[in-house]
Amino acid sequence: MLRDVVLYALNYHKPHSMNSIYTLTSAFTLTLLTLSAGILAQTAEPLDSYTAAEINYLASFFQIPSTIYTAEYAVDAYRVTYDMPYLDSTISVSGALFVPQGVDSLCSLPVMTYMHGTVFERTDAPSFLPLEGRLGFLMSSPGFIVLMPDYVGLGTSQLMHPYVHAQSEADAGVYLIQAAEALGVELDYSFNGEFFSSGYSQGGHASMALSRELETNWADTYPLTASAPLSGPYDxxxxxxxxxxxxxxxxxxxxxxxxxxxxxxxxxxxxxxxxxxxxxxxxxxxxxxxxxxxxxxxxxxxxxxxxxxxxxxxxxxxxxxxxxxxxxxxxxxNDVYEWVPQSPMKMYYCTEDEQVFYNNAIIAEEWMTANGALNVTTSDGGPFNHSDCAGPAIFGGMIWMQGYHVECIPDNILEIDETVWSITPNPVVNGTTTLRGLPTNVTWNLRDISGRLLTNGMGAEVDFTGLPEGIYFIQTNGWGTKKVLLHF
Incomplete structure (x- = not known):
C-alpha cells in the first residue's frame, strides 16, 4: 500500500508531457540499443527520466534535508538485459541502469552498484522501478552511473531465485557492470575507473559478495574504490x-x-x-x-x-x-565475510534489527581486522528496527562513499572559477581542515548528516576537535556547501 501511494505521488508530480511520452511508449515497442561484447550481449530499454527538480522532490519525499542533498543532474533510467553465467550455462537476466544527463562531455563517470533487498515478486525488482529502484535517481544525480541488478529469478528472469546465494549475486553485479560499460558507447558515457558497491538487507549480503568478487577476480578491470554493505546477513x-x-x-x-x-x-x-x-x-x-x-x-x-x-x-x-x-x-x-578488503569499507547496522541481526556486522569487522584489514569499520545507526534503519543507512552509505570520489575538473578549464573551492584534507583525521580557494573572511556553518547546526565561524580553518567520526557538511555564505568526512 505504501509503495502504491509513493509511486502515485511521484508520478503526479511529473510534468504532464512526460507522463504522456511514457504512456505512449508503453503502447508501442520500444527501440532497444543492442551491442555485443564477446559471446555476451546486452540491451538497454528506456524506462523513465527525471529532471533535477523531480529528483529534489523525490529527496524531500524521503525526508532528506535540502541542506545536505540537492540534485545536480537530470537522470535517464534503462532496463538492461544481459547475460551471466549460472550453474553450467549462460542465462539472461536484467537490471536497472541510471545515467546522469548534462555532465561535461570531457568527464568520465564513477560507477555505483547498489544491490537491492529482499523481494518476492519479479516485478518488484529494480528494473521495474519500484520504490527502492527509484533510489537510483537520487544516487545518480550527483554524477554517478548507478547500476541495480535484479538477480537471478527476479526482474525478467523466470528461474527460481536462489535467495542470498553469494556467487550469483556477485555475478549479477559484475556482468551488469560489464554490460553497462559496453552500452556506454551508444549512451554516450564512459567509466572513470572508480567503482563503488552498496546495498541493504539481502542487498548488504549481495554487496559484500560483489565487493569480494571485484577485489578477488576483477581488480585489474573494475578496481573497487569503496564499499558500504548495509545490515546484511554476512555470517x-x-x-x-x-x-x-x-x-x-x-x-x-x-x-x-x-x-x-x-x-x-x-x-x-x-x-x-x-x-x-x-x-x-x-x-x-x-x-x-x-x-x-x-x-x-x-x-x-x-x-x-x-x-x-x-x-x-x-x-x-x-x-x-x-x-x-x-x-x-x-x-x-554463502558466508561472505572471511576475506580481507583492500579498499575502504564501512558496514552499517542498527541494534534493534529484528530481521538481520546486527552481530553479522560485528563478527565480520572483527574477523577482517584480525586478519589484516586496515580500513574496515562499522557504524551503529542506533536502536532502530530493520525498516527504520534502512533510510539513514542507505543515504549515509551513499554520502560516505561519495567522499572517496575525485571530482572531475575538465582539462579545458584554464582558470579555476572562484566558486570552485576545496576542503583539505578530506577526510579529516581528528583535527583541523582548510577551505581552499575562498576569501579569508568567508563565514561558514558546520552541520551533521541530519542538517543540524553544530557550530559556525569565519575564516579558512574549520576545527573538528571533539566531534565523532562521520559525515559533515560545511555550508558557506554565498559559496555553496561541500561534504567532509571525519575519520579517526
Missing amino acids: ISGTQFPETFESPSYSNPAYLAYNVIGWNSYYGTLYDDLSEIFQEPYATDLPGMFNGETSGQAINTYLPFLLADLLQPGLVDSIMADPNHPFNVAAQD
Missing part, C-alpha cells in the same frame, strides 16, 4: 541462522522458506521432498507460492506464528549438531 552459518532460532518466532518466516527452497534450486542437496523440512500443509503449499507473483506479506500471513508449528520437530537441533549437514554446508558457502 549466515554462525550468526544469522543460530540467532533466528533463539526465539520461538521470527519476524519474517517467509524468508526461511525462501532460503531453503531457493538454495535447493541451486544445490539440490537440502531435501528430496520439502516435507523433510516443513510440516503439512506448508510443505505442499509453499512451492506454489514462490512463483514470482506472490508477495512476501501474503506468504508471511499464510505461515504460522510459531516456528515449532512450521518446521519438522528436531530439525534445527539436527542441523546445529552436524557441521556437515547440507544446510550448514550451503550456509558456509
Whole structure:
C-alpha cells in the first residue's frame, strides 16, 4: 500500500508531457540499443527520466534535508538485459541502469552498484522501478552511473531465485557492470575507473559478495574504490541462522522458506521432498507460492506464528549438531565475510534489527581486522528496527562513499572559477581542515548528516576537535556547501 501511494505521488508530480511520452511508449515497442561484447550481449530499454527538480522532490519525499542533498543532474533510467553465467550455462537476466544527463562531455563517470533487498515478486525488482529502484535517481544525480541488478529469478528472469546465494549475486553485479560499460558507447558515457558497491538487507549480503568478487577476480578491470554493505546477513552459518532460532518466532518466516527452497534450486542437496523440512500443509503449499507473483506479506500471513508449528520437530537441533549437514554446508558457502578488503569499507547496522541481526556486522569487522584489514569499520545507526534503519543507512552509505570520489575538473578549464573551492584534507583525521580557494573572511556553518547546526565561524580553518567520526557538511555564505568526512 505504501509503495502504491509513493509511486502515485511521484508520478503526479511529473510534468504532464512526460507522463504522456511514457504512456505512449508503453503502447508501442520500444527501440532497444543492442551491442555485443564477446559471446555476451546486452540491451538497454528506456524506462523513465527525471529532471533535477523531480529528483529534489523525490529527496524531500524521503525526508532528506535540502541542506545536505540537492540534485545536480537530470537522470535517464534503462532496463538492461544481459547475460551471466549460472550453474553450467549462460542465462539472461536484467537490471536497472541510471545515467546522469548534462555532465561535461570531457568527464568520465564513477560507477555505483547498489544491490537491492529482499523481494518476492519479479516485478518488484529494480528494473521495474519500484520504490527502492527509484533510489537510483537520487544516487545518480550527483554524477554517478548507478547500476541495480535484479538477480537471478527476479526482474525478467523466470528461474527460481536462489535467495542470498553469494556467487550469483556477485555475478549479477559484475556482468551488469560489464554490460553497462559496453552500452556506454551508444549512451554516450564512459567509466572513470572508480567503482563503488552498496546495498541493504539481502542487498548488504549481495554487496559484500560483489565487493569480494571485484577485489578477488576483477581488480585489474573494475578496481573497487569503496564499499558500504548495509545490515546484511554476512555470517549466515554462525550468526544469522543460530540467532533466528533463539526465539520461538521470527519476524519474517517467509524468508526461511525462501532460503531453503531457493538454495535447493541451486544445490539440490537440502531435501528430496520439502516435507523433510516443513510440516503439512506448508510443505505442499509453499512451492506454489514462490512463483514470482506472490508477495512476501501474503506468504508471511499464510505461515504460522510459531516456528515449532512450521518446521519438522528436531530439525534445527539436527542441523546445529552436524557441521556437515547440507544446510550448514550451503550456509558456509554463502558466508561472505572471511576475506580481507583492500579498499575502504564501512558496514552499517542498527541494534534493534529484528530481521538481520546486527552481530553479522560485528563478527565480520572483527574477523577482517584480525586478519589484516586496515580500513574496515562499522557504524551503529542506533536502536532502530530493520525498516527504520534502512533510510539513514542507505543515504549515509551513499554520502560516505561519495567522499572517496575525485571530482572531475575538465582539462579545458584554464582558470579555476572562484566558486570552485576545496576542503583539505578530506577526510579529516581528528583535527583541523582548510577551505581552499575562498576569501579569508568567508563565514561558514558546520552541520551533521541530519542538517543540524553544530557550530559556525569565519575564516579558512574549520576545527573538528571533539566531534565523532562521520559525515559533515560545511555550508558557506554565498559559496555553496561541500561534504567532509571525519575519520579517526
